[in-house]
Amino acid sequence: MFEERSPKFDVVALTLAAVAMLVAIALVTYDPADPPGGSVWPPAEQVHNACGAAGAWVAHSLIEMLGLGAYYAGGSLAVVAGLLVGRRRIDQPVVRTLGWTLSLVGVSTAAALLFRGWSPGPLVGAGGYVGAMAQAWLGANFATAGSLLIAAVMLVAGLLLATDYYVFRAAAHTANASGKTLVAAGKLTQAATERLGLQEFAAKRLGRRTDLDAVAAGEDDDAEEEDAEASDEEVEEDEYEEDEEDEAEDDEDWEYEEEEDEAEEEGPAVTTPAGKLAGAAAAVGGMIAGALRGKGAAEEAGVSGEAAAVGSDAAPAEPAPKEAVAVKKPKPKSDREEILESLDAADQRTEFASDYELPPLDLLLPADEISYDQHEKEVRRKAKILEKTFQSFNLNVKVVEVETGPVISQYEVELEPGLRLSKITGLADDLAIALRAPSVRIVAPIPGKNTVGIEAPNDTRQVVRLREVIEETDGQARRMKIPIFLGKDVAGNPMVVDMAALPHLLIAGRTGTGKSVCLNSIITSILMTRGPDEVRMLMIDPKMVELSGYRKLPHLMHPVVTDMKKAEAILGWAVDKMEERYTLLARAGVRHVSTYNQLTEEELRERLESADGERMDEATWSLVPKQLPFIVIVADEIADLMMTAGKEVETHIIRLAQKSRAVGIHLILATQKPTVDVITGLIKSNLPARIAFQVASRTDSRVVLDEMGADKLLGNGDMLFLSPGTSMLLRGQGTYVSDDEITRVVDFVGVGADDQRFATELMTLKTKEEQEAVEAGTPGMLKNRDDLYEAAVDVVVREGRGSVSLLQRCLGIGYGRAARLIDFMAEDGIVGEYNGSQAREVMISTEEWEAMSSGDAEAPAAPTIKAPPSAAAPADIPSEDAAPWEEDEAEEEDTEEEDAEEEELADDEEWVYEEVDEDEEEAEGDEEEADDEEGEWEYEEVDEEEEVDEEEEDAEEEDSAEEDEAEDEEAEEWDEEDEDEEPEGNRLADSA
Numbered sequence: 001m002f003e004e005r006s007p008k009f010d011v012v013a014l015t016l017a018a019v020a021m022l023v024a025i026a027l028v029t030y031d032p033a034d035p036p037g038g039s040v041w042p043p044a045e046q047v048h049n050a051c052g053a054a055g056a057w058v059a060h061s062l063i064e065m066l067g068l069g070a071y072y073a074g075g076s077l078a079v080v081a082g083l084l085v086g087r088r089r090i091d092q093p094v095v096r097t098l099g100w101t102l103s104l105v106g107v108s109t110a111a112a113l114l115f116r117g118w119s120p121g122p123l124v125g126a127g128g129y130v131g132a133m134a135q136a137w138l139g140a141n142f143a144t145a146g147s148l149l150i151a152a153v154m155l156v157a158g159l160l161l162a163t164d165y166y167v168f169r170a171a172a173h174t175a176n177a178s179g180k181t182l183v184a185a186g187k188l189t190q191a192a193t194e195r196l197g198l199q200e201f202a203a204k205r206l207g208r209r210t211d212l213d214a215v216a217a218g219e220d221d222d223a224e225e226e227d228a229e230a231s232d233e234e235v236e237e238d239e240y241e242e243d244e245e246d247e248a249e250d251d252e253d254w255e256y257e258e259e260e261d262e263a264e265e266e267g268p269a270v271t272t273p274a275g276k277l278a279g280a281a282a283a284v285g286g287m288i289a290g291a292l293r294g295k296g297a298a299e300e301a302g303v304s305g306e307a308a309a310v311g312s313d314a315a316p317a318e319p320a321p322k323e324a325v326a327v328k329k330p331k332p333k334s335d336r337e338e339i340l341e342s343l344d345a346a347d348q349r350t351e352f353a354s355d356y357e358l359p360p361l362d363l364l365l366p367a368d369e370i371s372y373d374q375h376e377k378e379v380r381r382k383a384k385i386l387e388k389t390f391q392s393f394n395l396n397v398k399v400v401e402v403e404t405g406p407v408i409s410q411y412e413v414e415l416e417p418g419l420r421l422s423k424i425t426g427l428a429d430d431l432a433i434a435l436r437a438p439s440v441r442i443v444a445p446i447p448g449k450n451t452v453g454i455e456a457p458n459d460t461r462q463v464v465r466l467r468e469v470i471e472e473t474d475g476q477a478r479r480m481k482i483p484i485f486l487g488k489d490v491a492g493n494p495m496v497v498d499m500a501a502l503p504h505l506l507i508a509g510r511t512g513t514g515k516s517v518c519l520n521s522i523i524t525s526i527l528m529t530r531g532p533d534e535v536r537m538l539m540i541d542p543k544m545v546e547l548s549g550y551r552k553l554p555h556l557m558h559p560v561v562t563d564m565k566k567a568e569a570i571l572g573w574a575v576d577k578m579e580e581r582y583t584l585l586a587r588a589g590v591r592h593v594s595t596y597n598q599l600t601e602e603e604l605r606e607r608l609e610s611a612d613g614e615r616m617d618e619a620t621w622s623l624v625p626k627q628l629p630f631i632v633i634v635a636d637e638i639a640d641l642m643m644t645a646g647k648e649v650e651t652h653i654i655r656l657a658q659k660s661r662a663v664g665i666h667l668i669l670a671t672q673k674p675t676v677d678v679i680t681g682l683i684k685s686n687l688p689a690r691i692a693f694q695v696a697s698r699t700d701s702r703v704v705l706d707e708m709g710a711d712k713l714l715g716n717g718d719m720l721f722l723s724p725g726t727s728m729l730l731r732g733q734g735t736y737v738s739d740d741e742i743t744r745v746v747d748f749v750g751v752g753a754d755d756q757r758f759a760t761e762l763m764t765l766k767t768k769e770e771q772e773a774v775e776a777g778t779p780g781m782l783k784n785r786d787d788l789y790e791a792a793v794d795v796v797v798r799e800g801r802g803s804v805s806l807l808q809r810c811l812g813i814g815y816g817r818a819a820r821l822i823d824f825m826a827e828d829g830i831v832g833e834y835n836g837s838q839a840r841e842v843m844i845s846t847e848e849w850e851a852m853s854s855g856d857a858e859a860p861a862a863p864t865i866k867a868p869p870s871a872a873a874p875a876d877i878p879s880e881d882a883a884p885w886e887e888d889e890a891e892e893e894d895t896e897e898e899d900a901e902e903e904e905l906a907d908d909e910e911w912v913y914e915e916v917d918e919d920e921e922e923a924e925g926d927e928e929e930a931d932d933e934e935g936e937w938e939y940e941e942v943d944e945e946e947e948v949d950e951e952e953e954d955a956e957e958e959d960s961a962e963e964d965e966a967e968d969e970e971a972e973e974w975d976e977e978d979e980d981e982e983p984e985g986n987r988l989a990d991s992a
Ligand SMILES: Nc1ncnc2c1ncn2[C@@H]1O[C@H](COP(=O)(O)OP(=O)(O)OP(=O)(O)O)[C@@H](O)[C@H]1O
Pocket: 463, 464, 509, 510, 511, 512, 513, 514, 515, 516, 517, 518, 672, 716, 717, 718, 733, 734, 735, 736
């Protein structure tokens, strides 16, 4: 509904209201004796009608003509006047008038048939002349019963046409409210209104139905629900038609106020998310309104009603009804509450009994209010600019539909027959200039459509809040294992993906474009929906500040890792864990962790025993993990990791990426350096799901996405998402989670240091250098941390306090270095976890430290000296590091060194193998790229013949191809350098 009122319209509406009132008064005060009435003799000398002689004449004429139908006509006039005063427009006036006339004849006929001996005035009977004539004709052909039936059908059919079921729905509402069964409205209508209420029903139909009811009630209710749903369909039609009516009415407003807009019928359809729903409504509305709406009559549709306002992810199957100009309205409160409840209910899932309480949604900020009316005007204006720009290039291109998202709108253009696609794509920059936009991206063609999409930024950016994305996708997310609420696409639909299905994700973009915000929203998505028994996390944060806020999370398996050497070791551990889980799954005879988690304890035990061929004693059984949580490894900057231990990291990532899907280990890797030395061909080919934020050049875009496009992004969360298994890029606006929201969520779910359940095996994990140092019987690992590390440990152990200020004072160093030393100590298990305002607890004794620092081979290595109490997994949470085949670990320790050597050899062999693979794959990759380029080249070549402008683009293509090659070479050089350096590193370690 438009805010501004139109004086012209109001004058017409008020005049009609006055006329309706006069007619009503005239009818009510009708006196048959008033002239010109002739049924009473003598006629009254003075007119009794309250509206005087004119009123008497009007009343007499109407009643004479229609009988009781006159009152129906008067009432109808009043309703129409009321609608107009309330700025409700009446769409399809011809159909409505015809319907109303039919119902009027029905009323008069019925009156004539039913009240044969009585009349309000006219001599011809209660139905006036109209009723009498109809009665005479019908009576001659159908007798009384048939005539009555026909009159009733005329009345009902006329009402349907005139009001689109409105009268019947209103009757159903009334009956429902009073608790009576409305027989006439039928059992189906009643069932639907009782179960859901019409609004809720429409909302759910429009994509917001959650499956929680089904989950809570169990499958038993399914049949019953299906029945009810079948009945819902009936009501649904009514509801949609009402929506459609609303849309149409409001859209007429639009027409009215935008009279200067030429040929509105041919204007593009603007589809906001709500518009899509309204479109769906129109589709269901069917014959009465939909069929009468011609193609391109977009403006006949209008603002959707409540129902259309609430949902967004239910795009109509057919594009036809998208003609709706729809305005999104705030969601009804009841819906939000329902979602809140549903999220609360989610932790009652039976598979994982956890004391983790899901954070309530109100910890997150609600969606910002925006003016959709303003937005619609803007996109319509831009659609016209686009058409004009095309015309100035002598191209006849029509904008047929507009999808509007939070930051970007997609204008769908239809090409005239014979127009080459390349002519449109070549105009990207000209269109950007015409629209005064920094850049415009052309999607040609839009997948699944015969139109071309032009993505242009909106004048006002809308921030996409996590809360709104969660609210709009709840039903969908509930079926996912690890739902990630990425953002909203160009049509405003929420983008939600299942991390378990991706299964690994690469995030790249230049600095300040939204990577960290994206990582934060991914992590918060997990916190909002999954407990630590379902998803465990490992965080690698070379920047030290980005992920430090998450240190209190119960999901963490290890404190946030800031030391890249440790990070490399952790990735290595993940590879081992993956293999270990594979073995466990194989023994249990299942193919995926989720299937494993569904096994009952009896089933699991049975399967393992039958795999071993012997009974399992209780001690062994207690060590078998009964549930395998998903493990998500988040690395904020892999460039640093690659610099520290490129080859190893690459090998780990590749092995994880190739195999870890089934065992539930997932990688999320981010980088601000999307170059081939960081995102090597092998890493890229193993991480099929990618998110690109704005990058510096086309070359970078090709590195991340294998095609251009990311260079045209706007920054600040504007992203392209490549979903695995497709080459289709989905543009969207990333979810924004502010620091305050993160703090609130982390405070809600966070636990104290003592309650954190770090994995012991990770806490005691040794980096490569540490391992080598231990093997060499030297404390070199300590030196590798920091020159002052040993001195710092000395101070801490001697004082019995892990305090930063203590180190600062004793060693005369700055805060940063002292804090880093303490962090290293925490990672090595020398001091305990962060303890609020208290100094950290020291976990080793002076003797143990002396043994360590003197390099005494007998002394246990620092991390294994004494695991912090928090590091031990509690008994109720099955620790994975306690798999039964590890039972003999202690006995095997002696042979560990030998094994390690063997493993190294094996690794070397594997490495050679991998190297060959890599070469092969790179060669393949290059070939593919070359193919691609050739394809593009051919394409461009053809264009070139026609458009001189495009020569430049080709040249750029060539450049970018050359750049690619250069970068590939660079990468190879880098690899070689790295290989060269490796022995040196070993030498250093040896000498240490
Ligand atoms: N989805 C988003 N919506 C709105 N604004 C965003 C969004 N994502 C990022 N921004 C804006 O961009 C700024 C930088 O984002 P962010 O810190 O995530 O960038 P980055 O790519 O991680 O940068 P760096 O690599 O330097 O860490 C944010 O402070 C915020 O203002």
